[in-house]
Amino acid sequence: MRRFGRTLAAAALTVTLVAGTAGWAGADSVTPVTGPPPGTAAWLAEALPGRPLPDPATASASEVARLFAGLDDARRRDLLSRHPLVVGNLDGAPPALRYEANRLAITATGDARYASLARPGRQILSFDPRGRGQVAEVFGDLEHAAHVAVIVPGSDNDAAGHDTARGPATGPAGMARALRSATGGSGTAVVAWTGYTTPVGVGLDAAEGRLAEAGAVRLARFTAGLDAVGAPDPALFCHSYGSVVCGLAARHTDAADIVVFGSPGMRAGDAAALHTGARVWAARGPSDWIADVPNVELAGLGHGTDPTSAAFGARRVPATDVAGHTGYFAPGTRSLAAFAAIATGDVR
Template sequence: MRGFRAGRAIAAGALALAAVLGAGGWAADTQTPLTGPPPGSAAWTADTSLGLPLPDPATAAPGRVASFFAELTRQQQDALAARHPLVVGNLDGAPVELRYRANALALAAERARELALAADPARTPQDHAAARTRAERYRTLLEGGRQVLAFDPRGRGQVAEVYGDLAAARRTAVIVPGSDIDLLDFDRTADPYGTPAGMARALYEATGRQTAVIAWAGYTTPVGLGLDAATEDLARAGADRLSRLLDGLAAATRPRTPPTLYCHSYGSVVCGLARPTPARASGVVVLGSPGMGVGSAAELDPDVPLWATARNGSDWIGDVPKVRLLGLGHGADPTAPGFGARPLPATGSHGHTGYFAPGTASLAAYAAVALGRA
């Protein structure tokens, strides 16, 4: 009997992998998660210009960072942002408005660097094209007073953008995206509601602009459908970064209520593994979920409400078995009655990325949750 059960487990694990790979094709380029402190941290910690040690980005808790900046004058804060824009712009716990200013400086500097690479005769035509693409992305992020909360050009790049006023909004929300999202795919015109920026804009408008929404592309996501998408390594690294983001928001903005998390696809694994507490989140909403890395809602904090969006009939994620065996798969289906999540409707939505489309029952429900009316 034991051998039979082991055989069933192996078969189920193989089925989970085959289903994930078969849904969209094999992706062989396994990703290495971006971890650790922001770029430029060594120069930051060596800076003695203020006559006092600066908090180490690798070890200082966001609360410590917030206390440090609270003791500085506006001129001292701006001087640090000018000297270390990539550190200040990514430092959870630093004042939000200061991070916006720092990231604008970092984006401008990186755009100039990419334009220089695009004109470098020693580079290949492919290098030139890639540099022009990134320079154009940086240009768009610098336009129109966009509020960039985080910007890291390393690897595929990471970014977070705020819609609304984090300081004044009564309630806040964070969009946690799934696979194939990075700096270049953070906000695209094709499939807009499949991107964190498109989801955030839709939610912001659906709440009557009463909720400040963060579009967070702040972790290394899987590319395509392969082992990265079928396993939890990237999600675990993302969960650590998400937890730090939430701690930083609490320290820097002191919100009336913590944010509600909206976790799409693989992002729901990130949210599940983060196991948010009431101090970090006022609720979690999952949509297009392959599982949350847990067997049921009972494994999560009972004081953080969990909602699961009904899966529409054209969402391919429904073809992925909800198992978690031999390191493959992400656990039980959050939409199943026995999982323990509160149900949300999906009427009017289409496909894997259509849940935030205007006019859908799902977006209306998300707005109600964000406003505390669910």
């Protein structure tokens, strides 16, 4: 009887999550893209004089950084020209080298959906065409920035839709551009990081933590790569389901700040349970439909305590003028001004 009651409660929660908020917009369950990038086998079949190339699946970002620091320019360029998908996705490799490698890799796909990502001036820090595609784009000078921010998006984001027309200051790239502009630009680099397989629509994938768990591993490795190339400890700005990813990754990153907005929960009872030295911030606008999502975690469904609640213990970000679920970076909003101050370290 107890087991039946638990199943019934979980089913009721699922119905509420997928039908009582934004409607059943879900699709089939998606499989997360994990593991090293395509081309890894060919990469590992080679060796440098006196040493093998690092395994993209197991080598740390610091090991990758040491490898490239010991290579001359000719050797670096030889590797990127023959293994662009591997070099372009190696956390710890020099950013400029990754930009060039990913330009080659994107062009080589011959896929019109990605063609704009290879245009001159784009700084694509990672690109993986598997599944719906994953991409990270840098706005600003990552190698010389005094401050770094990373946008971690929620559902329905992927490489194929990275350049799709959206409302102003929405979507990973739009949020990144808006944040960099609000910081004044020159000293801050912002990364739009769609580096994990996101849920599609509002369905079981969005109610579960499965995709977030896979994404958290990738986010932790990505931030380790930033550290390995000497970038400042980042501020993570985590939207919607992206805040679940950030909650699970928190203890494994060296983030200076973790900012969640439009969050269904972080899979933690309170900020202390994140086990992070980062300052934790939370925002929710008055018309954000995420407020209707039950803040519970039961039988693997739901993401726990509301991060904007007093019980969670996060610092509050003003958001009274935010419209809807995606308006947090709209120019002129109090939330964007606060985000910019956090990103530049201008709040204590």
